[in-house]
Amino acid sequence: MAYSEKLLDHFKNPRNVGTLDKNSTSVGTGLVGAPECGDVMRLQIEVDPITKKITEAKFKTFGCGSAIASSSLATEWLKGKTVDEALAIDNMAIVEELALPPVKIHCSVLAEDAIKGAIKDYQAKNGVQTAESIAASH
Amino acid sequence: MGQRLIYLDNNATTPTDPRVVEAMIPYFHEIPGNAASRNHPFGWAAEQAVDNARKQIADLVNVDEREIIFTSGATESDNLAIKGVFEMYQRKGDHIITVKTEHKAVLDACAKVEKMGGKVTYLDVQRNGLIRLEDLEAAITDKTVLVSIMWANNETGVIQPMKEIGDICAKHGVLFMSDATQAVGKIPVDPKAVGVHLMAFTSHKMYGPKGVGALFVNRKSPRVKVTSQMDGGGHERGMRSGTLNVPGIVGFGKAAELAKEEMQQDAERLSKLRDKLESALMGSLEEAYVNGTRESRMPHVTNISFKHVEGEGLMMTFNQNIAVSSGSACTSASLEPSYVLVALGLGDDLAHSSLRFSLGRFTTEEDIDETIAKVTEGVNHMRDISPIWEMYKEGIDIDAIEWSEH
Numbered sequence: 001m002a003y004s005e006k007l008l009d010h011f012k013n014p015r016n017v018g019t020l021d022k023n024s025t026s027v028g029t030g031l032v033g034a035p036e037c038g039d040v041m042r043l044q045i046e047v048d049p050i051t052k053k054i055t056e057a058k059f060k061t062f063g064c065g066s067a068i069a070s071s072s073l074a075t076e077w078l079k080g081k082t083v084d085e086a087l088a089i090d091n092m093a094i095v096e097e098l099a100l101p102p103v104k105i106h107c108s109v110l111a112e113d114a115i116k117g118a119i120k121d122y123q124a125k126n127g128v129q130t131a132e133s134i135a136a137s138h
Numbered sequence: 139m140g141q142r143l144i145y146l147d148n149n150a151t152t153p154t155d156p157r158v159v160e161a162m163i164p165y166f167h168e169i170p171g172n173a174a175s176r177n178h179p180f181g182w183a184a185e186q187a188v189d190n191a192r193k194q195i196a197d198l199v200n201v202d203e204r205e206i207i208f209t210s211g212a213t214e215s216d217n218l219a220i221k222g223v224f225e226m227y228q229r230k231g232d233h234i235i236t237v238k239t240e241h242k243a244v245l246d247a248c249a250k251v252e253k254m255g256g257k258v259t260y261l262d263v264q265r266n267g268l269i270r271l272e273d274l275e276a277a278i279t280d281k282t283v284l285v286s287i288m289w290a291n292n293e294t295g296v297i298q299p300m301k302e303i304g305d306i307c308a309k310h311g312v313l314f315m316s317d318a319t320q321a322v323g324k325i326p327v328d329p330k331a332v333g334v335h336l337m338a339f340t341s342h343k344m345y346g347p348k349g350v351g352a353l354f355v356n357r358k359s360p361r362v363k364v365t366s367q368m369d370g371g372g373h374e375r376g377m378r379s380g381t382l383n384v385p386g387i388v389g390f391g392k393a394a395e396l397a398k399e400e401m402q403q404d405a406e407r408l409s410k411l412r413d414k415l416e417s418a419l420m421g422s423l424e425e426a427y428v429n430g431t432r433e434s435r436m437p438h439v440t441n442i443s444f445k446h447v448e449g450e451g452l453m454m455t456f457n458q459n460i461a462v463s464s465g466s467a468c469t470s471a472s473l474e475p476s477y478v479l480v481a482l483g484l485g486d487d488l489a490h491s492s493l494r495f496s497l498g499r500f501t502t503e504e505d506i507d508e509t510i511a512k513v514t515e516g517v518n519h520m521r522d523i524s525p526i527w528e529m530y531k532e533g534i535d536i537d538a539i540e541w542s543e544h
Contacts, residue, residue, distance in 0.1 A: 060523050
């Protein structure tokens with residue numbers, strides 16, 4: 001199948017590949033997918049404790065071209081956003097930006113899950129109550 | 139672009155040999171007849187061309203030309219053999235035996251037989267891709283009418299023990315059909331010598347044109363008959379109606395003639411190049427595994443899994459100029475990895491990580507050298523950005539992680 005220029009660019013020149021210290025309290029890590037499914041994404045964010053803005057985002061992905069491009073794009077979008085703004089990133093925005101074909105939509109879902117996973121990890125480390133944990137305590 | 143294109147996907151289809159194209163050209167305009175037109179020179183010339191091609195093809199596989207039925211390709215031949223035998227021999231029995239690693243044309247024809255009320259046994263293969271002969275023998279019942287086992291596998295190139303299978307079929311009086319699409323024209327194939335009664339093959343996997351194939355149907359001891367699946371003018375001894383594709387058949391015949399002459403030298407040259415490719419990749423990359431036995435394998439094929447790298451992603455690193463194929467789910471709409479590799483017992487992770495390289499008559503050493511460089515670079519790049527590779531390198535047991543399946 002033919003891929004969009006943007007997708008190919010993110011695939012060939014992936015932004016923000018790398019690893020942050022997962023033990024640091026200012027870092028949140030999201031690891032989603034499974035090797036059996038052919039996709040594993042690890043997305044990490046570093047949050048400034050004062051401004052609550054995401055200052056750094058890194059990823060590593062095992063997967064097809066669409067999965068790699070989706071995670072690369074996600075890290076680009078995350079930088080400079082607040083945690084709340086990051087939570088609002090929707091997978092369909094990734095689908096549109098990269099012109100993902102229908103069979104690859106799951107790659108964008110995985111990227112959204114990875115973002116949410118990283119934020120959840122950060123919040124858990126920093127004692128922030130998430131909507132889920134509030135609901136669970138009632 | 140501007141880059142040299144390298145084609146290592148010859149198991150998907152081969153380029154038509156220019157000598158084949160040349161042989162076909164007169165049969166489009168200058169000699170336009172219908173081979174079934176028996177009353178004028180146009181028809182006679184077409185019929186003669188078809189007869190000649192039938193002889194060339196029969197010679198390649200060492201059978202009588204009256205045993206070659208032309209079809210539109212191997213898929214049609216597989217369907218005609220399997221459904222045709224099932225319908226023809228219904229009184230004798232309703233059971234067919236095949237193998238899990240067969241081509242979809244065979245598996246889906248068998249599924250249709252099941253819908254029509256037949257019973258089908260799908261044999262497992264071993265880790266090396268070969269069936270166990272004792273499994274085959276144990277599966278045969280007094281209701282078994284047909285055993286359908288491919289000569290060489292399209293994904294791994296693994297060649298089944300045809301003679302031994304033929305002997306078992308003969309011992310039990312069961313017809314033996316083989317999809318020999320990947321073998322004919324590449325290695326010596328002699329169905330009668332191994333006890334094969336029906337054999338499907340096609341032109342476009344042996345440097346002939348697409349859209350034309352054949353079914354060999356044994357004529358004597360036993361005389362095999364199949365119920366036609368295409369009704370009409372009664373062409374091809376009533377087994378396959380439809381006006382013959384004369385230019386295609388001429389090309390198929392020429393391709394068969396060339397294969398007979400050049401097969402051995404092609405195979406020798408290609409197996410050296412294949413071995414070079416394989417040992418270079420296995421030598422420079424960790425955690426690379428060849429899928430299927432190397433002891434009984436087509437000379438031009440290798441299927442390699444690169445652990446912790448996803449096949450389609452890997453292909454994207456070099457597919458601007460190098461064509462290969464992958465068993466990865468992501469190359470198809472199904473999201474399931476190759477059922478052939480899964481049948482070999484590969485975990486989903488290795489099945490997702492596989493590439494098939496299939497060389498051909500027009501592959502050069504330069505092609506192989508460039509492929510070695512690009513694939514090595516691609517695997518290293520994909521591992522650099524793979525979280526699983528990082529974990530593996532840190533000594534984390536990947537299998538012990540509870541993954542969030544999605």
